[in-house]
Amino acid sequence: xxxxxxxxxxxxxxxxxxxxxxxxxxxxxxxxxxxxxxxxxxxxxxxxxxxxxxxxxxxxxxxxxxxxxxxxxxxxxxxxxxxxxxxxxxxxxxxxxxxxxxxxxxxxxxxxxxxxxxxxxxxxxxxxxxxxxxxxxxxxxxxxxxxxxxxxxxxxxxxxxxxxxxxxxxxxxxxxxxxx
Numbered sequence: 001x002x003x004x005x006x007x008x009x010x011x012x013x014x015x016x017x018x019x020x021x022x023x024x025x026x027x028x029x030x031x032x033x034x035x036x037x038x039x040x041x042x043x044x045x046x047x048x049x050x051x052x053x054x055x056x057x058x059x060x061x062x063x064x065x066x067x068x069x070x071x072x073x074x075x076x077x078x079x080x081x082x083x084x085x086x087x088x089x090x091x092x093x094x095x096x097x098x099x100x101x102x103x104x105x106x107x108x109x110x111x112x113x114x115x116x117x118x119x120x121x122x123x124x125x126x127x128x129x130x131x132x133x134x135x136x137x138x139x140x141x142x143x144x145x146x147x148x149x150x151x152x153x154x155x156x157x158x159x160x161x162x163x164x165x166x167x168x169x170x171x172x173x174x175x176x177x178x179x180x
Contacts, residue, residue: 008059010085014052017042019061019086023078023093024131027065027110030074032118039121061085067107075107092137113151113169120156127155127162 010016021036022028028036030053037043053076056062061082065075078086087093120126130153139145146153150166157163 008055008061014042015056016086016089018049018052018056019078019082020091022062022076023083023086023091024133025110025114026131026133027075027077027107028114029111030076032111032114033076035118036114036121039118056082065107075111092141093133109169109171112171113167116167116169117152120154125156125158127157129154 010019017040018033018037021033021040025032025036030050033053034043034046034049037049043049053062057064057076060079062076063079065077067075083091083093117126117129120129132149132151135146135153136149139149146166151169152167153164154167155162155164
């Protein structure tokens with residue numbers, strides 16, 4: 001089947017999981033994206049993954065950032081068009097789609113949360129990770145929600161028990177008595 005020049009046909013098994021993962025992360029390095037998708041059995045090779053990311057950037061579904069003050073390589077986020085594509089497929093998202101105005105403000109926090117998430121996935125103890133955007137969407141779109149927009153809600157297996165907790169990650173110590 002031929003497609004019109006300049007259009008993109010998105011794969012349900014490879015493109016959408018990648019877009020959804022980056023949307024849920026907020027920001028992610030290429031290495032983090034690849035590892036998430038590898039752990040979720042959604043990628044076949046690093047080369048194919050890199051080509052897919054380049055294709056999604058070229059078609060305006062992912063945004064590529066290079067921060068000179070970061071030592072982590074290139075960072076990606078979902079563009080407004082990418083988020084709209086996911087919303088059109090039923091993804092809930094009550095956040096600011098256009099982060100280009102102040103991306104550096106959230107990048108370090110998001111990348112370090114990704115490392116926590118990946119560490120839990122690698123160990124095999126993680127049952128579920130609900131990202132902040134899902135929590136924020138739930139709080140915004142429903143009458144009953146959580147008391148705040150946590151960074152994540154996490155379920156892990158400890159022995160034979162499932163333990164659930166709300167995760168708040170702070171990159172720097174808060175002044176005593178300070179609240180978020």
